[in-house]
Amino acid sequence: MPVEIVEGDITTQQVDVIVNAANTSLLGGGGVDGAIHRRGGPEILAECRKLRAGHYGRGLKVGQAVATTAGRLPARWVVHTVGPVWSDTEDRSALLADCHRNSLRVAASLGAVTVAFPAISTGIYRWPLESAAKIALETVTAELAADTSVQTVRFVLFGQQAYTVFRTHLP
Numbered sequence: 505m506p507v508e509i510v511e512g513d514i515t516t517q518q519v520d521v522i523v524n525a526a527n528t529s530l531l532g533g534g535g536v537d538g539a540i541h542r543r544g545g546p547e548i549l550a551e552c553r554k555l556r557a558g559h560y561g562r563g564l565k566v567g568q569a570v571a572t573t574a575g576r577l578p579a580r581w582v583v584h585t586v587g588p589v590w591s592d593t594e595d596r597s598a599l600l601a602d603c604h605r606n607s608l609r610v611a612a613s614l615g616a617v618t619v620a621f622p623a624i625s626t627g628i629y630r631w632p633l634e635s636a637a638k639i640a641l642e643t644v645t646a647e648l649a650a651d652t653s654v655q656t657v658r659f660v661l662f663g664q665q666a667y668t669v670f671r672t673h674l675p
């Protein structure tokens with residue numbers, strides 16, 4: 505099954521890559537970012553700091569993705585991506601699609617076969633679940649149809665509402 509939809513906590517998923525809904529600073533935050541750093545331990549932040557001291561001196565741009573160790577999480581890597589903040593006046597859909605596409609391309613470059621995504625931008629960044637589900641599922645489905653080592657993408661939704669919305673939009 506190339507795309508799975510489950511309800512649960514992404515930090516417990518036994519996959520090759522767990523995708524983090526990070527922010528530009530790459531230095532942690534609340535929501536899923538906070539959960540990943542809490543459960544993953546200090547090694548993740550240490551690698552994020554190295555990225556900031558090197559190639560990502562100005563932080564990670566919206567839509568970009570970068571990998572670190574997964575620390576103590578049951579995964580091999582965490583791929584951090586920065587989702588767009590919802591805007592009523594500006595259509596940032598392409599940036600949300602970029603988050604998913606670039607996260608999968610980074611995962612594939614590592615040789616990952618299974619990847620877990622949270623519902624990027626739908627928490628603190630206020631993106632409506634319906635719209636986010638459509639963009640996420642369309643982008644991931646298209647990427648899986650292309651040439652990639654990734655065989656399974658699992659959307660891990662926190663709560664019944666998000667789970668139901670994503671399930672409804674699974675092509």
Ligand code: APR
Pocket residue numbers: 512513514515525526527532533534535536537538539587622623624625626627628629630631660661662666
């Ligand atoms: N597992 C799976 N999903 C989770 C978890 C978890 N442990 N914790 C939260 N979520 C869900 C939220 O319910 C929401 O649906 O992840 C989705 C994304 O919410 P946020 O984590 O708030 O991420 P986002 O909306 O992209 O905002 C990013 O929040 O945490 C900060 O540092 C982060 O500044 C950045 C901003």
